[in-house]
Amino acid sequence: MRSYACPKCQGSMTEGFVIDETHGSKSVSTWVEGAPAKSWLGLRTKGKAKHEIQTWRCSRCGLLESYARG
Numbered sequence: 001m002r003s004y005a006c007p008k009c010q011g012s013m014t015e016g017f018v019i020d021e022t023h024g025s026k027s028v029s030t031w032v033e034g035a036p037a038k039s040w041l042g043l044r045t046k047g048k049a050k051h052e053i054q055t056w057r058c059s060r061c062g063l064l065e066s067y068a069r070g
Helices: none
Strands: 012-016 019-022 025-028 030-032 037-039 042-044 050-052 054-058 064-067
Touching: none
Parallel strands: none
Antiparallel strands: 012 054, 019 025, 030 050, 037 042, 054 064
């Protein structure tokens, strides 16, 4: 696992992820391209770019920094 310095306080950043929990299931939060489009089932995401979110947390100040690489 790589280590980065916090851009705010220069503390050590640790890699992790933000979890989505819905109806008994768990998954990694996902970034979806574009503005949210509502439907009767929730949000429409078909045909939009999707990327799992990678998040880093500073062990000193708690800053979260997230990236949607892909």
